[in-house]
Amino acid sequence: MSHIATGIVQRRQTGSSANKAVLMFMAACASDDGSGIWTSKANIAADLEMSKRTVQRAVDALLAASLISEVGQRKCRNGFTVEYRINIEAIEKLPSTRDTMTPLDTKSTGDTMSPVSPCHLTGVTMSPHGVSQCHPNLTGTILEPLCAANAVNTGLSDFFDRFFAVYPRGGDREKTEAALKKAVCQDGVSCETILSGTKAYAAEQKGNHPRYVAYSENWVEQKRWLQFATTAKPVSPDVILEQRAKAIRERQSWVGRHVSAASARELISRELVTVEQCRAAGVAL
Incomplete structure (x- = not known):
């Protein structure tokens, strides 16, 4: 996880909440230079509680805007996962989300030297409301990583x-x-x-x-x-056969679909079940 990449992406406008969510997710998985992102679109969709199609459209839009790039593939059990890279320089050129914010008036704080100053924004000294910190990032605040469940x-x-x-x-x-x-x-x-x-x-x-x-x-x-x-001992073949025979005698719903004819004939030969019991349970012989 890169706080640097996450911080840059967080304060840039992407034009779409879905694009922003996917880009933030990628930034949370990236290195400081924006590289090293490989996670399936299905996992992104599950974690962001979006449809897979929404994630696919967002990735396509980010690629078209050159905000991310495909840099390779990573092998996985189902084939491969595409590896992406966030183009930090392109992200930094996007409009800032904070440009429209009005800076704090230093007169309201009564302190022009300290970056963090306890004050009441109204200047009313007798207000019943408690004093609040004017600086948006309080000293000592601990930011919990976005991927705490990793x-x-x-x-x-x-x-x-x-x-x-x-x-x-x-x-x-x-x-x-x-x-x-x-x-x-x-x-x-x-x-x-x-x-x-x-x-x-x-x-x-x-x-x-x-x-x-x-x-x-x-x-x-x-x-x-x-x-x-x-829990302790390895499975004995005799125990397995007895369990299977018991399931047939009790006509459990799954035996008809999952007990093969060969297995049923073996149980019959061992006199654990009868032909009639197998047929009654729906087992093909």
């Missing part, structure tokens, strides 16, 4: 990458990340609990046709890790 976001990003590295079938990444974030941040589920369940599910589905494996976003939204997560 540590949390970075941890979640690492967690997302670990999840997708293990999960046997990808799906809609944005929906999956949103569901994982809700589980961790709102429901209080630990990342390791979800990853443990994910690894167990991947082991269970090994060798199955992809069409029998749940999409990642559905698996997370249905909290399927609760059926597979372990």
Whole structure:
């Protein structure tokens, strides 16, 4: 994060609140010279609570005005992310947002030497109102960084990458990340609990046709890790088979879609379920 780039962008007119918001976001991610910005438009839209299309239009407008430039690409799991650079010199030439402000009259402060002076703006010494600082930037004020949640976001990003590295079938990444974030941040589920369940599910589905494996976003939204997560011991194949057989006997809603014919025949051969139970649960044989 660059306070220098952020300060320059903050006091310049861009002609659009959406353009300004996106440019401020980029400045918060940039180095002091405006370089080193790589973040997906989907993440910008989520953080700014805008539609992805609005962010795309704002980026296009900033590029057309030469306020930012595309300088390269960064590889990511879904292909690549465009790397941008803020053109600081172009930003500095924009009209200032503070040109229309009326400077404080030094006579009202009673102090022409001090940059910060306690005074009452009306000059009324008997006013019941408290004395206020006239200087807009109070000495000792601590500005909290715009990206104070970066540590949390970075941890979640690492967690997302670990999840997708293990999960046997990808799906809609944005929906999956949103569901994982809700589980961790709102429901209080630990990342390791979800990853443990994910690894167990991947082991269970090994060798199955992809069409029998749940999409990642559905698996997370249905909290399927609760059926597979372990805390200490590795998952035993016999335990997994017993859990699957129990789900078939109880006719749980997901078994018809996610238990393959091969898995069902194995359960029948082990006499854990019957052909009738499989058919009743909607499992194809």
